[in-house]
Amino acid sequence: MVCFRCSKENPEGAAFCQACGATLDLNAYVADLVDAKVAAALNARFSDAKVAQSEWIGSAIEKLWSWLKLFAGFAGVPIALFLLFLTAAGYRTYNDLTTQITQKKNDLSNDLKHTGAELTDLSNRVQQTDAAFASLKQRSSDLGGLSATLESQLKSLKGKIPQQEIILADLQKVHAQSEALTAQLGQVSQQQQQLTAQVKRLTLDANIDDLKPPVADLARKLIQEAARNGIKIKVLETCRSLQAQQAFYDQHSTASSKPGMHSYGLAFDVVRLGPDNNLIFSGSYEDIGRIGASLGLVWGGDWGVPGAHPRYADPNHFQTVKPKEQDAAMAASTFCTVTEKQPELGPGQP
Incomplete structure (x- = not known):
């Protein structure tokens, strides 16, 4: 961080210049400088008690304006460019920028603190989805056997309308359940792949x-x-x-x-x-x-x-x-x- 008074480099985050002791906060530096100039102008005018109030106010304003033009000639351009950069980046003030950086740093630190717990939870969820996947596969296989049995019964009861309609309705229900289980099986498989990818991301070792x-x-x-x-x-x-x-x-x-x-x-x-x-x-x-x-x-x-x-x-x-x-x-x-x-x-x- 560069000092506004002596242009010396200072460590990032320092509040005051190590070389001259000046504040490194841009807003405070400008405010102090303006206050000093205004005070000097007012003191000079108040020393002459015969000068009218309108005259010393006008002179003070004129003095302040001339100083601001002089200050703008040296620091206005870089300050304007810096403020333009902050505005383009979505920050209204320099404090907005530093506040957001601090917030992001804290957010990242909190995320890292919870990563270990997330990894354990992900491992448990992978085990649960593995068990659910195996159970669904078994149920799908059982439904396939039940469907074949019902179809066989339907053929043997051909011509017996009441029984045939009942078996046909049961068969349709079994088919519907089988399709639902197949869809659920696909969802579990997709979740399993996603969880595996997350675990791999958290446990990947750098070279x-x-x-x-x-x-x-x-x-x-x-x-x-x-x-x-x-x-x-x-x-x-x-x-x-x-x-x-x-x-x-x-x-x-x-x-x-x-x-x-x-x-x-x-x-x-x-x-x-x-x-x-x-x-x-x-x-x-x-x-x-x-x-x-x-x-x-x-x-x-x-x-x-x-x-x-x-x-x-x-x-x-x-x-x-x-x-x-x-x-x-x-x-x-x-x-x-x-x-x-x-x-x-x-x-x-x-």
Whole structure:
């Protein structure tokens, strides 16, 4: 974030400039500047008690107007462009933008917390649909046998009108039930396929080899060191394609559609595994973060500043450099390529 007074770079989310102490909030900076100019103009006019009220008001307004024109010459164009960008993006103020980014970050964090429970529920539903599928197949087979029996009885009772009509009605009911069961069987099969796809999406393992070689080595060391400390983890995401980055942006899951550290193979995300290898997104990841930091990785829980509680924390995330060094690291690297592979777990992990 650039200071409006001294143009120095400051960490994202800072309230005041580290160089000059000025506020980094655009609205507050402009308000303070305008108040100071107006106060100076009014004090100058009030010093002369003989000047009429209309004259000093006019002079103050003229002074303010000339200052605003001067300020607009230096800052009006970039401010106007920035406000135009916010308007085009659907935001009325800069606070709207930051509020929505914070909200999306919180929404994503909540979604991750519930993913483990969703996976367990999906697994149970898959088992239930498997049982329902088998039951429906058996009922369909039984109805087929009943239909054949009724048809045989119908032939043997040919000429016996009352019995024939009853059997024919029963046969029609059986056919209707069979068709309904067949349709239901198709629906269950479709649900089963959908649930299987969801489980696969939640349990898909990223290929560590998609990372740049030094980063891949660090990812494997993190898995091994965590295992030595009794912590089971796996790498959930490594390289992120440009298409995936755009999709996350379209779904408001990320603040930018531009490629980040994942797109260059310089970052990866991990997830804690439970006793049954279930995914655990909730809870503290500080123990894993400390292990990563000891290996030279930057943990997204504090972004390389131990003990810090950043505004935008990503406790599942690890990368090779601090945020202020990201641009240089990406400029010196190339895009990675996404592939799929079986999971790589630590020693003793099933």
